[in-house]
Amino acid sequence: MQEMIDRAKELLADGTVDRVVGWRSGEFSYDITPGVFRSAEELDESFIYNDLCAPNLSKYLIKESRKEGKLLVFLKPCDTYSFNQLLKEHRILRENVYVIAVPCTGKIDVDTIKDKGIKGITSIESDGETVTIHTLYGDKTMPKAETLGDKCRTCKSKKHVVYDEIIGEDGEVNNDGARFELVEKLENMTPDERFEFWRNELSKCIRCNACRNVCPACSCENCVFDNPNSGIQQRAAVNSFEENMFHLIRSFHVAGRCTDCGECTRVCPQNIPLHLINRKYIKDINEFYGDYQAGEDAMSRAPLNAYTFDDCEPGIVYSRGGKA
């Protein structure tokens, strides 16, 4: 962390950048929030990078990169995919952003800890191997691996796909397919079971819009759900099924552009595994059109935006509807 702060100070001092986008503590010390730092003093005071710094900073660059001056941003491997995808969509002004890649060994998920029945958490510490949880009822320790959410347990890549400079060593892409295990479990359900599963999960939704607001792919100037002309703005109020449709429409809108950063599930206050819907589409796209990872580069044409003669026919897609 100190290395990051020192480098940020250098770049601020020599005028390469005017602002730094990083992380700072939120209401609780384990509740990390993105922050913009304008001076060395601010960095010393509150810049943080530790095993709790999960937020993906890429989406904030849409607005920040359009402001005056240059930005320094620290990106984890995951975040670099979102960054590239947003570059592809011309959403981030690349020339205004200086990217420093920082390593990530998986981020602690507080909800995962809470699910283990641990209550009254006051702060969390990690040495990279073991996590110590301070609670009102005393300290608890557990291996870090047990504190990871689904996203980090099945990490897709420790490789940075874009950066100007890197701190530490670059990692490898993980192609073991582990991230699709839960999707396969859902695919193996009967349609009725699957319908029941999602109706149950989505029934918890309180329409707080956190998933949409954090999603780097959900960056429309004017979201269809906020647009009175879209014809779907008020549908959620019609009945609970229409309300569930919010998530299905949203996932269709990000299909082919979702980099699987997992932010939707991380920020969901109701712990709905929203990323599984997106992962299902990613898996389908891989199977129908060949392996494709959104955000892997900033140039290539996404399968859903391209047509080739050997694209599979709709009938093939339809016949793969699931096990009856």
Add this chain to the structure above:
Amino acid sequence: MHRIGVFVCHCGTNIAATVDVKAVAEEMGRQPNVVFAADYPYMCSEAGQNLVQDTIREQRLTGVVVCSCSPRMHEATFRKAAAKAGLNPYMVEIANIREQCSWIHKDKVSGTEKAMILARAAVAKVQLNAPLTPGTSPVTKRALVIGGGIAGIQTALDIADAGFDVDIVEKQPTIGGKMTQIDKTFPTLDCASCILTPKMVDCAQNEKIHIYAFSEVESVSGFVGNFSVKIRKKARFVDASKCTGCGECVEKCPMKKVPNEFNMGLDNRKAIYIPFAQAVPKVATIDPNYCLMLKNGKCGMCSKVCGANAIDYKQQDEIIEEKYGAIVAATGYNPINIDKFDEFAYHQSPDVITSLELERLMNAAGPSNGTLVRPSYLNKQDDHNAHPKKIVFVQCVGSRSTCSEKGAKEYCSKICCMYTAKHAMLIRDKYPDTEVYVFYIDVRTPGKLFDEFYRRAVEQYGVHYIKGMVGKVAPKADGTLDVQASDLISNEQLHINADLVVLATSIEPDKTARSLATMLTASMDTNDFFTEAHPKLRPVESPTAGVFLSGVCQGPKDIPETVTQAGAAAAKVIGLLAKDKLVGNPCIAHSDELMCNGCSSCEKVCPYGAISYEDKEFRQPDRTVAIRRVASVNPAVCQGCGACTVACPSGAMDLYGFSNNQIMAEVDAICR
């Protein structure tokens, strides 16, 4: 509030036999905002149209739904009728209850039910229709013809004849194309160059025609009426404005061993050359791959002997930009590469040749000055073995075949049956002592005087036509060729000891057509032939507005057909250039700039290149100004396909006349 009229057509019994039209009209009368609903035997008749017009006036209709045949048939009819009665023509919707309903249903109950659903959807849609006015764009009164073969020449001459400027871009040093290499033409057997060269000269002399020979199209932008084209004038290393075509340089050039492509490599030319005597423009060209001066800086002979001082070893490619209102693709064809057809021993024996090579061998300007000799005896024509005594023609080499891995084509090349009959007849006529065999799958000779021509080859000239294919050609030690074939009619295996084997090779579109199609955003079929806008009714237009097709680039054809099509393409171009303004289709896409993310999804899926982006300043709610990248649609290029509207993640793209809301309203009405 809308006032909608619904008109249900019987189409005689076409609709009324399977759909209870009265029930449909009654049901539609109960739909919201429908103030009038009636059925009528023939809506498209004058009386039917009058009913629509009178009702518009009397009932003060704001929208009309006609339940009838496909909108492709009569949408325009009813739009015009509505316009005459003072209603915006785009306030008319058609519910197709014939092709999509009565014709496919047998049972009247289900047919009626579906007709009601389709009509209901149209009624729901028309409530959301808005009056539309088509835009106009100006027309640049100049045409570009790409390819200077007989197709391009004829198109250019016809366009120029109507008084419009036309440019021909030809990649070879001379115009004329494949026809210059052909000796005689079927079915009249007149000399090809005798009928072609006057047309080439006409092109050169016509003030309205400008020829860019030895040039290629580099890029195309713009749209119908307003194309902007970059043309690369390749370096000839000869100043075309000075060169008189005297040929002194060619005479003196020491580099004699360059395969002569005009004679299919059967003889050699010099490094500086004029392809043939009647070339247009008659200007020398230096081949940089062979010129000693350009390769090693040593020689300069042509420069020394040129009286006009036209040689310029430092000449560079030049790029010019021109504006055009219409573009004609006339890129022509080539015989396929037969390297992989090992069975015919094309590469093992010089005496196995293609039909185009035979044309050169029989032509007075060819390597043997018109005497038919075996290519192996080209340098010893006086030898008594030089003249072939037994010739075997093999038809369908690479045509009508599924061996695509060998480069063969599934289609029929169409011209081979006739030119093979021509070759056989000419040889039998000039050398009656020669035995001629033709192996064929089928003989296909439809066309005026064509079958008579083929019959003459068989009956009058005694050409042996044998149904069956040649399996193998094996060169023998004595220089002859053992042709092994099957005769399917007598069911026997044949061995013919031939002196010459002629392969009627399939033809394929020129390789440059593919890249040109990309530049023009014109579509192609799987064989790289340009696709026409409609195979029957719009055969010389590409689906891309302002792009027309002439000659073999659209599909295999002979010279008479090519000239016919070239004239037809010219007529279409003239029809376009004669207009001062083009009226567009108002049902096009538009982008809501306030919602556009500038993500480029729409641009990626647009098949017409109609979408571009610009950085625009927007005042934000907090009074600051933000610069955002937003899409804009060029209304003259957009064809209204709607691909962008579904690719757009934010819903900023929408289509006039088929808005997202209108389509959702139709779906809702159907599902109601």
